[in-house]
Amino acid sequence: MQFSSKLIEEAVNAFAGLPGIGKKTALRLVLHLVQQPKEDSIYFARAIADMREGIQHCITCGNLSDQHVCSICRDERRDQSLICVVESIRDVMAIEDTQQYRGLYHVLGGIIAPMEGVGPTDLNIDTLVGRAKHPDVQEIIMAISPTIEGETTIFYISKMLDELDVTVSKIARGVSFGGELEYADEVTLGRSLVARTSL
Amino acid sequence: MQFSSKLIEEAVNAFAGLPGIGKKTALRLVLHLVQQPKEDSIYFARAIADMREGIQHCITCGNLSDQHVCSICRDERRDQSLICVVESIRDVMAIEDTQQYRGLYHVLGGIIAPMEGVGPTDLNIDTLVGRAKHPDVQEIIMAISPTIEGETTIFYISKMLDELDVTVSKIARGVSFGGELEYADEVTLGRSLVARTSL
Structure with a gap:
């Protein structure tokens, strides 16, 4: 690409450096x-x-914030007994958008992925264990993607929290609401049969 | 979308204001x-x-530039007898990339499109007529898209240049080089038969 202007060229290169x-x-x-x-x-x-x-x-939680402590952690009206563990700030936003959760968050900043060189020490896990020791905290909810790496991360963290007096849970998996059964993938459909709940 | 950070929200809105x-x-x-x-x-x-x-x-030409006169217009090694008329700076870049043209340019800043409220006076046409009067200028090459609006623009400009002592030409239309004939659209294929050239 030939540019007649250096200014345009640099601005184009700046944008082209962004992903996608x-x-x-x-x-x-x-x-x-x-x-x-x-x-x-x-x-x-x-x-x-x-x-x-x-x-x-x-x-406190690793979420992106304009201040030292984010607006969610500062909000005293939120349920201080629940901590929802997520991979990234995007997941925080997705969960906030559901308006179904009024507890706190903990952002790991990734998941354990040995193939990509991400180990437990690269993540925000120590601070989570520290928070889980607080007497107010009763439940740690793992809202991690149901992938191999996600399951590994959930398993590792649950082991770390084993000794503590907190409930560890993970979000429900199953067929999507509003989705047609025939389009659900087989693993999801199979597991949702095994994990059926009584009416 | 719920944002825990005003700074993130404003940056996202800034990006989301860009087209696409x-x-x-x-x-x-x-x-x-x-x-x-x-x-x-x-x-x-x-x-x-x-x-x-x-x-x-x-x-001079309406191209985007870091200075009052763009680097192409300033370049005395370029052929001062040719002016290639294009719709936008993107076309200048496309033609420069071909490395087949060493003349000057004139950027209209659009084409005549009455449906979108773009008339001749909204375009850089007066300055083109002014430039065409310069004794050095021998040929005005219309490199405008072969659409209804493009043809209208070419017709209008050629009328404006009628009285002047310059050749007005337009770029060749026909089947693409390297393209399969069967994939050429019928209008292009039909016209390229009518406008066949001898070997």
Whole structure:
């Protein structure tokens, strides 16, 4: 790609460095910004820079936050006896969107994946064990993806919590609500039969 | 989407304001930036802001440029007798990438599209007529998409240039090089038969 402008070239390269954005898409985005009012692009750039300067991990749960302790951990109306363990901040957002959970979270920052060189010490597990010792905490809910790595992570963490006086649970697996049975994969369908619940 | 961080929310909204980027993709991009070193995100934001602050339209051809006159118009080694008329800067880049053209450009900034409220006065046509009067200029090449709007634009401009002592040409249309004939659309195939050239 030949650029007549160094400024355009650098902006295109900046966008093309993001995951899933190729050079052509990057150029389209840059030309869009050129056509918008100047303030919009400056606002865009400022939002990114401010976010990256200001964002931090909550020292309690590992969630992304504007402050040392995130808004969820600060919220005293939330149920302090429940801690939901998730892989990433995306999962926190997905669960918050359900509006079905009013407890606290703990963000591991990944799952145990030896093939990718991620071991237990790379994750936020020690701090979870520390939190689980607090007398208020009664249940640790594992909301981890039902994959091999996820199961390994759940198993490892449950072993770490074995000695403590807390219940460890994991979220229910089964066929999706609103999904057609015939489209459910066989493993899910098979397990949901084995793990059937009485009416 | 529930955000525990105002900073993340604003950065996601900034990305989601770009064309073709939804909220989920925007969140993925923002979380990518969070995981990268801080300098990378600051560099990203600066590249966008610098680009938008510094970029201008070349006062001669309308191409995007870092200076008043773009690097192509400034380049005295280029053939000053040829002006290639294109719709947008993207077309300039596409033609430059072919390395088959060493003349100058003229960027219209769009094509005549009455349905979208774009008339001749919204485009860079007056300046083209002005440039065409220069004694050095011998040929105006219309490199406009072969659509209804494109043909209208070509017709309008050729009328404007009628009185002047310049050749007006348009780029060849026909079947694509390397393409299978059976996959060419009928209009292209039909016209390429009518406009056949002798060997």
